[in-house]
Each structure stands twice: as structure tokens, then as C-alpha cells.
Amino acid sequence: MQLQYFLxxxxxxxxxxxxxxxxxxxxxxxxxxxxxxxxxVNLNLxxxxxxxxSVEIKGQVFTVFVITVAAAEAAxxxxxxxxxxxxxxxVDMEQFNLLKW
Amino acid sequence: MSQYLxxxxxxxxxxxxxxxSFAIPWSPGLIRLTxxxxxxxxxxxxxxxxxxHSAIALQATWNQPPQELFLxxxxxxxxxxxxxxxxxxxxxxxxxxxxxxxFLAQIFAIGYMEMDWGWGRFFSLLGLFEAGLCALVLCNxxxxxxxxxxxxxxxxxxxVGLWFSQSLVVTGARDAFLTKRTGDLFLLMxxxxxxxxxxxxxxxxxxxxxxxxxVDPTAIGLVSLALIAGPMGKCAQFPLxxxxxxxxxxxxxxxxxxxxxxxxxGAWVLVKLQPVFALSPIVSNxxxxxxxxTAVGASxxxxxxxxxxxxxxxxxxxxxxxxxxxxGTQQDDAALLLVLTxxxxxxxxxxxxxGIIWNSITQDVTKLGGLWGRRPISGIAFIxxxxxxxGFPPLGSFWALMELSDDLWVTKPWLVGVILLVNALTAFSxxxxxxxxxxxxxxxxxxxxPEVHWPMVLPMVILLGFVLHLPxxxxxxxxxxxxxxxxxxxxxxxxxxxxxxxxxxxxxxxxDFIPKPIHLPFKGLQDLLAYDFYTPKLYRMTIILGxxxxxxxxxMVDRLVVDGIVNFxxxxxxxxxxxxxxxxxxxxxxxxxxxxxxxxxxGAFVTWQYWGTQxxxxxx
Numbered sequence: 001m002q003l004q005y006f007l008x009x010x011x012x013x014x015x016x017x018x019x020x021x022x023x024x025x026x027x028x029x030x031x032x033x034x035x036x037x038x039x040x041v042n043l044n045l046x047x048x049x050x051x052x053x054s055v056e057i058k059g060q061v062f063t064v065f066v067i068t069v070a071a072a073e074a075a076x077x078x079x080x081x082x083x084x085x086x087x088x089x090x091v092d093m094e095q096f097n098l099l100k101w
Numbered sequence: 102m103s104q105y106l107x108x109x110x111x112x113x114x115x116x117x118x119x120x121x122s123f124a125i126p127w128s129p130g131l132i133r134l135t136x137x138x139x140x141x142x143x144x145x146x147x148x149x150x151x152x153x154h155s156a157i158a159l160q161a162t163w164n165q166p167p168q169e170l171f172l173x174x175x176x177x178x179x180x181x182x183x184x185x186x187x188x189x190x191x192x193x194x195x196x197x198x199x200x201x202x203x204f205l206a207q208i209f210a211i212g213y214m215e216m217d218w219g220w221g222r223f224f225s226l227l228g229l230f231e232a233g234l235c236a237l238v239l240c241n242x243x244x245x246x247x248x249x250x251x252x253x254x255x256x257x258x259x260x261v262g263l264w265f266s267q268s269l270v271v272t273g274a275r276d277a278f279l280t281k282r283t284g285d286l287f288l289l290m291x292x293x294x295x296x297x298x299x300x301x302x303x304x305x306x307x308x309x310x311x312x313x314x315x316v317d318p319t320a321i322g323l324v325s326l327a328l329i330a331g332p333m334g335k336c337a338q339f340p341l342x343x344x345x346x347x348x349x350x351x352x353x354x355x356x357x358x359x360x361x362x363x364x365x366x367g368a369w370v371l372v373k374l375q376p377v378f379a380l381s382p383i384v385s386n387x388x389x390x391x392x393x394x395t396a397v398g399a400s401x402x403x404x405x406x407x408x409x410x411x412x413x414x415x416x417x418x419x420x421x422x423x424x425x426x427x428x429g430t431q432q433d434d435a436a437l438l439l440v441l442t443x444x445x446x447x448x449x450x451x452x453x454x455x456g457i458i459w460n461s462i463t464q465d466v467t468k469l470g471g472l473w474g475r476r477p478i479s480g481i482a483f484i485x486x487x488x489x490x491x492g493f494p495p496l497g498s499f500w501a502l503m504e505l506s507d508d509l510w511v512t513k514p515w516l517v518g519v520i521l522l523v524n525a526l527t528a529f530s531x532x533x534x535x536x537x538x539x540x541x542x543x544x545x546x547x548x549x550x551p552e553v554h555w556p557m558v559l560p561m562v563i564l565l566g567f568v569l570h571l572p573x574x575x576x577x578x579x580x581x582x583x584x585x586x587x588x589x590x591x592x593x594x595x596x597x598x599x600x601x602x603x604x605x606x607x608x609x610x611x612x613d614f615i616p617k618p619i620h621l622p623f624k625g626l627q628d629l630l631a632y633d634f635y636t637p638k639l640y641r642m643t644i645i646l647g648x649x650x651x652x653x654x655x656x657m658v659d660r661l662v663v664d665g666i667v668n669f670x671x672x673x674x675x676x677x678x679x680x681x682x683x684x685x686x687x688x689x690x691x692x693x694x695x696x697x698x699x700x701x702x703x704g705a706f707v708t709w710q711y712w713g714t715q716x717x718x719x720x721x
Contacts, residue, residue, distance in 0.1 A: 018697060021690065022694045023690075030690070093689065094688070096687075096688075096689065097686065097687030098687060099687050100685055100686055100687025100688075101682040101683060101685045101687075
């Protein structure tokens with residue numbers, strides 16, 4: 001068990017999240033993909049704090065903060081999605097292209 | 102007193118200028134109450150003053166060496182432009198001639214322009230001409246001669262274009278300006294090119310330089326050719342002669358001046374530059390060629406004209422051609438004498454015919470006739486003008502033509518032939534005009550034709566008297582050759598050629614056995630002469646066509662290429678904006694993708710040095 005494996009897993013998770021963010025048509029799935037990104041970051045933080053800073057474990061504190069903020073952000077994100085849904089009766093990301101050129 | 106007047110003779114052009122500027126207020130737009138007549142009277146007084154001044158100065162200058170006055174004009178960086186005023190019997194004599202003719206023409210104009218409101222403009226332009234010509238005669242500097250010639254070109258444009266509501270006047274004024282301007286521009290090239298060669302523009306110094314100058318014959322040939330181009334346009338020589346024909350659209354009184362003095366302004370410069378021209382035989386031959394072709398061609402054309410004023414204008418071109426021949430064969434005195442005798446006779450002819458035009462309305466000689474019984478004074482004036490112009494002893498031009506042919510008799514006999522031919526042809530054409538105007542039976546247009554009123558007859562009669570007295574004047578100034586040294590053969594030939602031309606013409610036009618109007622057996626030749634060798638078409642098909650095509654091409658290049666390149670830059674920016682705005686797709690996910698791509702590319706670029714080469718090695 002080495003640091004690199006954790007980092008590679010986190011990177012892979014990040015990439016999957018990015019792929020989801022960019023390709024999903026459902027707005028809720030975009031939010032879910034963002035959660036994947038944040039979790040990939042959390043994995044990184046935890047891995048670093050375990051292998052490099054096992055005394056003061058500042059990474060774990062960061063992770064706690066990230067989880068907290070991610071929860072708040074998800075709440076706001078879902079609220080936004082709901083607000084849009086109320087107006088436009090859809091959550092299809094491709095219907096939200098009103099602010100173009 | 103007269104000595105003082107001699108020293109201040111440079112004031113003579115200023116009188117005329119003052120007169121010209123005083124005439125302007127009586128333009129119809131400024132002083133409305135008095136009418137335009139005071140403009141004429143003011144000018145008449147100023148011209149008379151300048152005539153008196155120069156006439157008294159002429160007496161004082163007799164048997165005196167020429168003096169020179171210098172008025173500094175501009176001195177910059179090694180170039181010293183000083184106006185040199187030459188006071189000699191010749192230049193003051195020129196002043197007397199110009200002021201005298203101008204005075205008579207202005208009296209004539211007071212009669213002729215009676216029903217016209219444009220006196221302010223007309224008389225101020227006449228004053229400008231008088232000032233310009235006087236200044237030209239006094240000026241002893243090529244550069245300032247050029248300046249004056251250009252001002253006179255502008256004056257011609259304005260004076261020919263006096264009645265600008267007529268379309269032919271507008272085109273005539275345009276052609277007069279552009280044709281003379283072309284000649285003047287070549288003259289400017291010559292003037293500028295002679296400075297590095299001679300280092301002076303003073304005529305006297307130019308003559309001294311020319312005496313012992315050793316210059317490249319090609320260079321001096323080209324410079325001199327440019328220098329004769331100016332007088333060529335001024336003197337209405339082939340091929341720059343069309344303007345004088347079209348300038349006949351202007352009022353008659355100005356024609357008096359133009360035919361007698363203005364065209365001679367080119368001849369004056371030519372005579373002054375004669376020492377320079379003598380350096381290059383090519384130029385002398387060119388002048389003789391131009392002069393001979395113009396003299397013969399224009400006198401032939403004059404025979405075929407039906408417009409009274411144009412008949413006379415081509416005779417003027419022909420006589421200026423003779424002046425060209427005289428200068429080309431280095432005979433300044435003959436040239437100046439010819440200019441003098443031609444000026445007074447031509448002015449008399451124009452005055453006589455101008456009076457006829459004034460109350461017969463038409464200028465078409467085929468519609469006039471039978472005036473002799475009712476217009477004796479005009480008739481006599483025309484006869485005397487004719488005899489004074491052709492070689493008819495003892496009147497003026499005979500002596501000028503004698504002096505010219507006398508030298509040529511030995512050196513270039515064929516030129517004597519040309520002079521005799523021109524003399525005979527001019528005699529023919531002038532007699533033809535006389536017979537058509539005064540002979541025969543009255544026609545519809547000349548049925549009732551009283552003699553004109555005094556302001557037109559008076560100057561005519563005074564000038565008539567002067568033309569008759571000219572031989573006596575020349576005799577008293579000992580300008581005539583003595584009877585003993587006279588070449589009798591030449592004299593007889595000249596007299597015979599005149600008699601020959603006059604009598605043939607009189608027989609043809611006064612007798613009834615040839616039906617009028619006369620048709621030559623060759624219609625083409627008659628038309629060729631009547632339309633002056635189709636010169637307008639010739640201009641239109643060569644120079645005008647060329648310039649027009651180049652102008653259109655340049656305009657097209659300007660519009661399409663130059664404008665196009667600049668506009669293309671603008672269009673490219675607009676199209677760029679129009680095309681690139683679609684990058685703002687409105688899709689949030691696309692923006693996210695763009696951000697990611699940006700970050701990745703920047704990251705790849707920054708970290709390239711740590712992995713790039715290995716990566717490339719791995720692939721290739």
C-alpha cells in the first residue's frame with residue numbers, strides 16, 4: 001500500500017467525475033459528478049495526511065471542511081436546479097443554453 | 102523730368118494693376134447704383150497715364166545704353182531671386198506698344214461692351230493683362246518671365262471665360278488654359294534645368310554664358326526644346342494651336358489684345374532666349390520646322406474658315422510661325438520688327454471686323470456681303486490692316502519680311518520660299534475675307550448695316566493712322582534698311598507674292614463666274630482645312646484619350662486595390678467577430694470543458710520540460 005496508488009485512484013475518480021460533469025444531460029447527475037470530484041479531492045487529502053503528515057494530520061481537518069462545504073454546495077446546487085425546473089419544467093442541461101452569443 | 106520718368110518706368114505695370122483693382126468694386130454684386138461704366142473709365146485713365154509715362158520715358162531712353170534695376174524678392178539658402186528690370190529703348194518701346202494698343206482696345210471696348218453688365222470683371226482682367234505684359238517686357242529674368250506667363254495664362258482662362266453661361270466659352274477657356282499650361286510646364290522644366298548649367302536666369306548673363314558655353318549638346322538640346330515649348334503654346338504654334346481658335350469665343354476687345362500682343366508674349370521670351378537656342382542646331386531646326394509648318398498650315402486653314410474671328414486667329418498663328426522661323430535663324434531684329442508690325446496690323450483687322458460683328462450680329466462670312474458702300478471706314482481699316490500685315494511696300498510688315506528673307510536668301514533659300522508662300526496665302530485669305538464682307542451684294546444679315554458709333558471707330562482710325570505712319574516712324578528711328586543695300590529680287594518677289602495672292606482672291610470672290618459658296622474639287626481637302634486638320638479629334642484620340650484611360654485605371658486601382666486592402670482588413674475583423682462569437686455556446690458544460698482544456702494545455706506547457714521529451718521518445 002503506497003501513496004501513489006491512492007493518488008492514482010483519486011485521479012481516476014476525478015477524471016470519471018470530470019467526464020460526468022461534461023457529458024451528463026441531467027442537471028442532478030452533474031451535481032452528482034461534482035460530488036465525485038470533491039470525493040476524489042478528499043481521497044487525496046486523506047492520503048497525503050496519512051503518509052506525509054501523520055502527526056498533525058492537517059489533511060484530515062481539511063477533509064472535514066471539504067465535506068461540510070460540499071454538503072452546503074450540494075444543497076444550494078439542488079435548490080438552483082429546483083428553481084430552474086420550476087420555470088422550465090426540465091432538468092436537461094441542453095435546454096439551458098439561453099445565454100449564448 | 103523725363104529722366105525721372107525713365108527711372109520710375111517700372112511703375113508702368115503698377116498703374117495697370119491699380120486700374121484693375123479699382124475696376125473690381127463696380128462688379129454688379131458690389132456697387133449697384135452707378136452701373137458698371139466707371140470701371141471702364143478708371144481703367145482708361147490708368148492706361149492713358151501709363152502710356153504717357155512710357156512714351157515720355159521712351160524719348161529719354163533714346164541713344165542711351167540699357168540700364169538695369171534690381172529689386173530683391175527672395176534670398177534663401179544660396180538661391181538669390183532678384184527681379185531684374187531692364188530699361189532700354191526696346192523694353193520701353195514695348196511698353197509704349199502694349200499700353201497704346203491696350204488704350205485703343207479699351208476705348209473700343211467702351212463702345213463694344215455697351216450692352217453688357219460685366220465691365221468690372223472685363224476691365225479688371227484687361228488691366229491685369231496690361232500689367233502682366235508690361236511686367237514681362239520690363240523683366241530681364243527668365244524665372245520671373247515664367248511667373249508672369251503663368252499669371253497671364255490664368256488671365257486668359259478668366260478673360261476667355263467672361264460670358265461663362267455659354268457652353269462653348271467654357272470649353273474654349275478650359276482648352277486655352279490647359280494647352281498653354283502644358284507649354285508653360287515644359288517651360289518650367291527648361292527654366293529649372295538651365296539653372297545648374299548656367300547658374301543664372303538673367304537674360305543678359307544667359308547670353309554671356311551662351312557665348313562661351315561648352316555643354317553636352319544633348320543636354321542643352323533637351324533644355325532648349327523644353328524652353329521653346331512654353332512659347333509654342335503661348336504663340337499658338339502647331340500642335341498647341343487649337344486654343345487660339347477656341348479663344349475666339351471671348352469678347353472682341355480682348356481679342357484685339359490677344360491677337361496682337363498676348364500671343365507675342367511667347368515670342369518675346371523666345372527672342373530673349375535666342376542666344377541659348379543658338380547653342381544647339383537641333384533646336385534651331387526644330388523652331389524653323391515648327392514655325393514653317395504652322396505658318397503654312399495655319400494660313401491654309403485661315404482660307405478655309407467661314408467664321409470671321411477664326412479666319413483672323415489662324416493668320417495670327419501663321420505670323421507667329423514666321424517669328425519662330427526668324428528666331429530659329431538667329432534674326433532677333435527681324436523677329437521683333439515682325440512682332441511690332443504684326444501687332445498693330447492684327448489689332449486693326451480685329452477692330453474693323455469687330456465693329457462689323459457688333460451690328461451685323463453674325464460672324465459667318467458667307468452670310469455677310471456688300472458692306473463697302475455703307476461701311477467705308479471699316480473697309481479702309483481692313484484694307485490698311487491687310488496691306489500692313491502682308492508684304493506690301495511701303496507698309497510695315499514688308500520691311501520685317503524683307504529683313505527676314507534678305508538673310509535667308511543666301512543661307513536657307515527654301516525658307517524664303519516658305520515666307521513667300523505664307524505671304525501669298527495670307528494675302529489670299531485676307532482679301533477673301535475683304536471680298537466676302539465688303540464686296541458682292543448685301544445678304545439678309547447685312548441688309549441694314551450702319552457704321553458703328555464713335556468709341557469703336559475712333560480707336561480704329563487712330564490705329565489706321567499709326568499703321569500708315571509706321572514706315573515713317575521706323576524710318577526716323579533708322580530701323581529700315583537703306584535702299585541701296587536692299588535685295589531688289591527679294592523685294593520684288595515679296596511684292597509680287599502679295600499682289601498675286603490678293604488679285605487671285607479678288608478675281609475668285611468678286612467675279613460671278615465661280616458659283617458661291619466655292620467648292621474645291623476635293624471635298625476631303627476642303628473639310629480637312631475647314632476643320633483645322635481635325636485637331637480636336639486628334640487631341641481627343643491621343644493625349645486626352647491617354648490621360649483619360651490612365652485616370653480611369655488609376656481610379657479603379659484606387660477604388661479596388663488600395664481601398665479594397667483596407668476594407669478587407671475591416672471585413673476580416675467583422676467576419677472574425679461574427680464567426681468567433683459562436684464559441685459562446687450557452688452550454689455551461691462546454692464552458693467547463695473549455696476551462697479544463699485551458700488548464701490542461703497550460704499545465705502541459707509548463708511541465709513540458711519534465712516529461713515532454715520522454716513522451717515524444719516513447720511515441721516515435
